[in-house]
Amino acid sequence: MNSVFEIAGVTPLTVENTRIALEGDFPVLYQKSENGEERVGVFKTQRAFPFEKEEEFLVLLSEEGKELGFIRKLSDRTDEEIAILQKDLARRYFMPRIKKIHKVKEQFAFSYWKVDTESGPLEFSVRDTYKSLIHLGARIIVTDADGNRYDIPDYHTLDKASRKQIDLYLW
Amino acid sequence: MRAPYVFDPQNPHIVPDLLLPALSAHGVKKEEVLALLCVDLDDDCLFKDCYLVATKERLLYIAGVTRLCREDKKTLQVFVPCKQTEWQMKDLSEMKMEDLVSSCRLTAVCQNERFVLCNFSLSFKEDVRIFRGYLEEIAKTGSFTPLSGEKAKKKELYCPKCGLRYADAENKVCPRCQKQSKTVCRTAKLLSGYKWKLILIGLTLILSGALSVVAPYFSAGFFYDEVLDAAGAFYGKILLVIGIIVTTRLLSQLVSSIHSALTSVIAADMVYDLRKIIFSSINRLSLSFFTSRKTGGLMTQVNSDAQTIYWFFCDLIPSFTVNMVQVVAAILIMFLLSPPLCLAAILFIPPSIVAIRAIFKKMDVLHSRRFGRSRSLSSALSDMLGGVRVVKAFSGEQKEQKRFNKKNEELARADLNTNLYGAKAFPGVELLLRLGNSLVWAVGGVMILLHLTNPALVGERQVLTYGLLATFLSYVSMIYSPLFGFVDMISQAADSIKAMSRLFEIMDARPDVVERSDPLRLEEVKGGLRFENTGFCYLPGQTVLEKISFEVEAGKTVGIVGKTGAGKSTLAHLILRLYDPTEGDIYLDGVNLKDLSFEDLRKNVAIVSQDTYLFAGTILENVRYARPDATLMEVFEACVASGAHEFIMKLKDGYETRIGQGNADLSGGERQRLSIARAILKDPKILILDEATAAMDTRTEMIIQRSLTALSRGRTTLIIAHRLSTLRDADELIVIDGKTVAERGTPAELIRQKGIYYTLYKMQTEALKTIGIAED
Numbered sequence A: 001m002n003s004v005f006e007i008a009g010v011t012p013l014t015v016e017n018t019r020i021a022l023e024g025d026f027p028v029l030y031q032k033s034e035n036g037e038e039r040v041g042v043f044k045t046q047r048a049f050p051f052e053k054e055e056e057f058l059v060l061l062s063e064e065g066k067e068l069g070f071i072r073k074l075s076d077r078t079d080e081e082i083a084i085l086q087k088d089l090a091r092r093y094f095m096p097r098i099k100k101i102h103k104v105k106e107q108f109a110f111s112y113w114k115v116d117t118e119s120g121p122l123e124f125s126v127r128d129t130y131k132s133l134i135h136l137g138a139r140i141i142v143t144d145a146d147g148n149r150y151d152i153p154d155y156h157t158l159d160k161a162s163r164k165q166i167d168l169y170l171w
Numbered sequence B: 001m002r003a004p005y006v007f008d009p010q011n012p013h014i015v016p017d018l019l020l021p022a023l024s025a026h027g028v029k030k031e032e033v034l035a036l037l038c039v040d041l042d043d044d045c046l047f048k049d050c051y052l053v054a055t056k057e058r059l060l061y062i063a064g065v066t067r068l069c070r071e072d073k074k075t076l077q078v079f080v081p082c083k084q085t086e087w088q089m090k091d092l093s094e095m096k097m098e099d100l101v102s103s104c105r106l107t108a109v110c111q112n113e114r115f116v117l118c119n120f121s122l123s124f125k126e127d128v129r130i131f132r133g134y135l136e137e138i139a140k141t142g143s144f145t146p147l148s149g150e151k152a153k154k155k156e157l158y159c160p161k162c163g164l165r166y167a168d169a170e171n172k173v174c175p176r177c178q179k180q181s182k183t184v185c186r187t188a189k190l191l192s193g194y195k196w197k198l199i200l201i202g203l204t205l206i207l208s209g210a211l212s213v214v215a216p217y218f219s220a221g222f223f224y225d226e227v228l229d230a231a232g233a234f235y236g237k238i239l240l241v242i243g244i245i246v247t248t249r250l251l252s253q254l255v256s257s258i259h260s261a262l263t264s265v266i267a268a269d270m271v272y273d274l275r276k277i278i279f280s281s282i283n284r285l286s287l288s289f290f291t292s293r294k295t296g297g298l299m300t301q302v303n304s305d306a307q308t309i310y311w312f313f314c315d316l317i318p319s320f321t322v323n324m325v326q327v328v329a330a331i332l333i334m335f336l337l338s339p340p341l342c343l344a345a346i347l348f349i350p351p352s353i354v355a356i357r358a359i360f361k362k363m364d365v366l367h368s369r370r371f372g373r374s375r376s377l378s379s380a381l382s383d384m385l386g387g388v389r390v391v392k393a394f395s396g397e398q399k400e401q402k403r404f405n406k407k408n409e410e411l412a413r414a415d416l417n418t419n420l421y422g423a424k425a426f427p428g429v430e431l432l433l434r435l436g437n438s439l440v441w442a443v444g445g446v447m448i449l450l451h452l453t454n455p456a457l458v459g460e461r462q463v464l465t466y467g468l469l470a471t472f473l474s475y476v477s478m479i480y481s482p483l484f485g486f487v488d489m490i491s492q493a494a495d496s497i498k499a500m501s502r503l504f505e506i507m508d509a510r511p512d513v514v515e516r517s518d519p520l521r522l523e524e525v526k527g528g529l530r531f532e533n534t535g536f537c538y539l540p541g542q543t544v545l546e547k548i549s550f551e552v553e554a555g556k557t558v559g560i561v562g563k564t565g566a567g568k569s570t571l572a573h574l575i576l577r578l579y580d581p582t583e584g585d586i587y588l589d590g591v592n593l594k595d596l597s598f599e600d601l602r603k604n605v606a607i608v609s610q611d612t613y614l615f616a617g618t619i620l621e622n623v624r625y626a627r628p629d630a631t632l633m634e635v636f637e638a639c640v641a642s643g644a645h646e647f648i649m650k651l652k653d654g655y656e657t658r659i660g661q662g663n664a665d666l667s668g669g670e671r672q673r674l675s676i677a678r679a680i681l682k683d684p685k686i687l688i689l690d691e692a693t694a695a696m697d698t699r700t701e702m703i704i705q706r707s708l709t710a711l712s713r714g715r716t717t718l719i720i721a722h723r724l725s726t727l728r729d730a731d732e733l734i735v736i737d738g739k740t741v742a743e744r745g746t747p748a749e750l751i752r753q754k755g756i757y758y759t760l761y762k763m764q765t766e767a768l769k770t771i772g773i774a775e776d
């Protein structure tokens, strides 16, 4: 198969040609060939479609940022590997999930948020609130002034008081 | 922010008391601690207090929560550890900070495997970066020297007084603690040239206010009681009194005419001045200011903020004062006329103010939503119109129509809501005020009846006549009508003050790239360039270039090659001082660029950049932008040399053809040729061509290069190019790879080296070979 992936050197990584294992706290990629295995090295996993498809199109990058290849679907890998990758992805894409919004106060250039997240209560400040909210249907991603992101998985499941706090910024 | 312990780069060894029990549990004494850090995320990504404690031998990780605890009537902070790990210092190496999507982690290699030392949110990046440096030193040498001076200063992001965030951490002006009166005074100082005119405006307003307070006195009660009543002092002197009434009316009309004439004169001048001040403040800032902000916001700032500030001084303050004086005066007169009636009249004022405030608050929300939607509609609209080629090419008309309809509908709904609310709420308040009016009628009526039926009951002084009641009622309406205005003014004043503080935010912003106060001037620039260990990053931690060192002799032509995104354009921008290097220095003829005057630098260096920009105007104006005093002959010559002449003469209006804002009427290569003409006209000592001929065919490129060489007269030229044939005349080549200079030498040398350049070269010649053309 002489696909566009081969031409561009973007290799699909399958269970046949690669193996993933844990080394310390980090996953490591091994290349399989007829005469055994070769250690490629520690890698970073990046989602190509971080919001649309969390477990598909996973691109693996070397520590220096060189592309090693991509995994089409997480479910194609072995159970052990899936567990390793899922843990790594969860950490890499961690955003505190907002459960409740106590107060959003707009003052001068910033809005000051007081929220409860699944990771604990939190206060943060957002610069230019309108622009700092990404709308993905009912999901909302908030980016604060330091660049931290927070996730509101479904706007409609927030309680009424919380919704009222951010109502102004939504359309 | 969240941590009870704040990392101090100069004193990283100070242990907070609440941590001591946890430390002694690990057998660590307070004095042993070399450096201490507290971050906010534990390994399960929960917000905890996570300490990293470094001693000479060990690195301790203790995660836990801080609880408040009451003991002996004092509230104590107690740290409850829940997870701990430790490493031997000597095992640790290669500490690295890794950026994740919305957080970071610090990792290290321990016995050949990499482990996570701690996790933290981006807010702690600065702390960890410094701590990492210390840790690395401790692991290697057993001790470290803390940073000192400028480097150890952490950026203060929050106002220490009120905890609000500074809009700009570089110039710490807290928007709240910065007194509003101070902001107003500062603006007033800017406008001090208008002092007398403003005072005059105020005077006319006060006069007209005073006249309007006096007028009802004559026209209502006075007329009934003193003129028409036989007992009155002016009984029968109708003409005289009518005269007085007419005169006051006329006078009041005259004064208000003068007032509006004055305002319209000042308005134009003042808005013009303010716009100039705002624009020049923006203009002097460095490039990074513009790339980090949305230009749309800046545009409104220049346009509408000037209007808002003008309006504050010329309209809001004067009319507020006058209305205030008027209301107070009216209440005073009413009180003198009849205290009980006055009480009845003002009874409804406080509740009305409360109601009006509430309404305006809600209106504010509705308005800002409406504003947001209209902004969203117009940005969508400009997006669609700007991308009309793409829309047509991909037949997206239907989709765009849908997108537009949706936004349009949203805006209409917001409009409707706002108007509906206004239509419902304001009559409500009006009703309240009507009630106040009726109360005055009622109380007044009762008083008159009482007086008629039982004069003894009401003292002689409390006599209320029909006339008095009529006068009274006109004053009542005088205090009710400005009420709406007052509340509205408060919220509008807040807006104006916001505009003023935005102005000062920009005026006080320090450009990143500043000219030295006593810059060096160069008599004659030769054009020698030297980079010395130069490094640069746009964002902290994301190095684009590092350890760049090379020298270009004056008059030489140097080619720069490298992968896309390697940092070639960045390198060029550093020479122009659009940005300053974050590390190392650049020298022009042996003089550090930072010491050189802007004028000398910019006069002698020109760039034809990758993305050309042409202003709306004629071709002539655009080329002349480099040197407005250039003669037509010079412009002509420059365009001939750049090859632009050829296409310009195909246009009907020749050099005076107007080119539109979107440059829609010129091709990519044509635009590039104009940019080159611009640079040639400037005749700089150093010319940088950043992919300046990439959009042209090879033949045109060659001709342009020949004319450039002919014109160069000992000019240093840096050519950035992907197409290696563009660089065939270069004296030397520099290959940028891996953020630094990977190879340098003459083309022949580099080919012999068989490195990166060789691979590139082979690839390009092979591509040519396949179609039967070999380059020699």
Ligand SMILES: Nc1ncnc2c1ncn2[C@@H]1O[C@H](COP(=O)(O)OP(=O)(O)OP(=O)(O)O)[C@@H](O)[C@H]1O
Residues within 6 Å of the ligand: B291, B538, B539, B544, B562, B563, B564, B565, B566, B567, B568, B569, B570, B571, B610
């Ligand atoms: N204003 C900016 N802010 C942040 N990063 C930037 C900015 N400008 C450029 N970069 C990044 O810096 C790196 C170098 O960019 P640069 O434009 O210098 O590359 P280049 O070598 O000129 O590439 P090309 O050959 O495509 O023109 C790129 O990774 C780019 O994404």
Ligand SMILES: [Mg+2]
Residues within 6 Å of the ligand: B568, B569, B570, B610, B690
């Ligand atoms: Mg470039």
